[in-house]
Amino acid sequence: MLAASPSAASGLSFRRSEEIADLIDLFSKTQYRAKEVTPRVEAIEKRCLELFARDYKYSIIQNSSGDVCGHYPRQIVFLEYESTDGDRDRDRYESTVQISKLQDLVNRSKLARCRGRFVCPVILYNGKHICRSATLAGWGELYGRTGYNYIFSGGSDDTWADSEEFPEDSEVRNGDSQLFDKVRGHDIKLLRYLSVRYICDLMVENKKVKFGLNVTSSEKVDKAQRYADFTLLSVPYPGCEFFKDYKDRDYTAEGLVFNWNQDHVDAPLTIPPCFSQNLNIDWTQYQSWDLVEQTQNYLKLLLHIINSDDNSGLLVHCISGWDRTPLFVSLLRFSLWADGAVHASLEPAEILYLTIIFFFCFNFLKHIVSEKFSAVRKQRCAPSSSFCQDGSVPVWCPLPTERQVRLEAVRELFLAAYSSTVGLKSSTPSPSGAISGLLEQFARGVGLRGTNAIV
Numbered sequence: 001m002l003a004a005s006p007s008a009a010s011g012l013s014f015r016r017s018e019e020i021a022d023l024i025d026l027f028s029k030t031q032y033r034a035k036e037v038t039p040r041v042e043a044i045e046k047r048c049l050e051l052f053a054r055d056y057k058y059s060i061i062q063n064s065s066g067d068v069c070g071h072y073p074r075q076i077v078f079l080e081y082e083s084t085d086g087d088r089d090r091d092r093y094e095s096t097v098q099i100s101k102l103q104d105l106v107n108r109s110k111l112a113r114c115r116g117r118f119v120c121p122v123i124l125y126n127g128k129h130i131c132r133s134a135t136l137a138g139w140g141e142l143y144g145r146t147g148y149n150y151i152f153s154g155g156s157d158d159t160w161a162d163s164e165e166f167p168e169d170s171e172v173r174n175g176d177s178q179l180f181d182k183v184r185g186h187d188i189k190l191l192r193y194l195s196v197r198y199i200c201d202l203m204v205e206n207k208k209v210k211f212g213l214n215v216t217s218s219e220k221v222d223k224a225q226r227y228a229d230f231t232l233l234s235v236p237y238p239g240c241e242f243f244k245d246y247k248d249r250d251y252t253a254e255g256l257v258f259n260w261n262q263d264h265v266d267a268p269l270t271i272p273p274c275f276s277q278n279l280n281i282d283w284t285q286y287q288s289w290d291l292v293e294q295t296q297n298y299l300k301l302l303l304h305i306i307n308s309d310d311n312s313g314l315l316v317h318c319i320s321g322w323d324r325t326p327l328f329v330s331l332l333r334f335s336l337w338a339d340g341a342v343h344a345s346l347e348p349a350e351i352l353y354l355t356i357i358f359f360f361c362f363n364f365l366k367h368i369v370s371e372k373f374s375a376v377r378k379q380r381c382a383p384s385s386s387f388c389q390d391g392s393v394p395v396w397c398p399l400p401t402e403r404q405v406r407l408e409a410v411r412e413l414f415l416a417a418y419s420s421t422v423g424l425k426s427s428t429p430s431p432s433g434a435i436s437g438l439l440e441q442f443a444r445g446v447g448l449r450g451t452n453a454i455v
Helices: 006-027 039-053 099-112 139-144 147-153 169-173 176-194 241-246 283-288 291-308 324-338 348-355 359-368 403-421 439-445
Strands: 056-060 076-084 120-125 129-131 198-202 208-210 213-218 231-234 314-319 384-387 394-397
Touching: 006 039, 006 348, 006 403, 039 056, 039 348, 056 099, 076 120, 099 176, 099 241, 120 231, 120 394, 129 324, 176 198, 198 291, 231 348, 241 348, 291 314, 291 324, 291 359, 314 324, 324 403, 348 403, 359 403
Parallel strands: 129 314, 198 231, 198 314
Antiparallel strands: 056 076, 120 129, 208 213, 384 394
């Protein structure tokens, strides 16, 4: 086979860079709604399906026009098994999940979680599903019917307006626990069908209160203990309001510590001993960690969880499931990709296209290049040797690992595309330098605002 010419490779790289720039430009200006699809969005959806198909056999969970969830894609990818080597191992890796049954469970369980953001499998790792969702809907959200969605989406979200399964208001006013038994029962069936055992809750509160109503809740405070058979982890992490401080500090996370003494912050960090004792982390000090150390330690924990059980999956969620949740899901996807454990055939520009999300996520990649974050055990290589200019004194210089090279390539591609679209200004010529001058428009587009965002 002949190698591609330098000019051809350069042209391909340019096209992929343009794809990234176009994607950033779009999501920096437009909030995605499944019922408002344009040809530009359709092209992006098609490209994402092509990238998933590169390494996986998948089925589609239908969400036409957002009838299941208005902010999930119209075609939600369900990864069944890895399809490398021409699907020759199809029989061995055939999924035990039937897409028709999964679709039915999704439709039935959507009322259980905030804004209809049901438990959705998004990463397949060693046959286990890593899922995302919003937190559980509380009395306030269910009682408010479309009122809750109206208030918190500017009056434009009618996802649940025509639901035939929604209970009468009198049922809620009378405190009929059968309502929660029903909707949360469907949620639990979906979790079990996906073989999810571990639930990591990133909320800093037990329940979200708006206008005096408990609009959302959490598995960890379910009074009926419906989720007692799952392993629940409370790993409180600040939402997008806190990232306004990150922006105001010239996008510097080092030294930035969340204020844990606020009245609404009432969810303590709770990790089962089987996980907390094996990572050489003093979890009692979590309130003193800055944003870098906290994010690093939480990522180590998530990686440890998915490697500790060969059969069970993981759910990660915050409140609405659209800032902290995609942050950690994205970091997991990048970290596992850098190890060659997921999306093995994708190049840096391709995994970036498939995963593109918050600025903090990509800037943070420089903090997880170490093998300490690797999910794959590797032999330690001896460092390479080099000499000073006079050739007399040997100096030991460790070569960058493949993991480091891959993550830094993604980060560099992102920063370059970011700069060309929304006006990134760097105070140093290096992509690893301090970042300043980002446009407020982009901050609004990805949730880096502290005024009226739901987290």
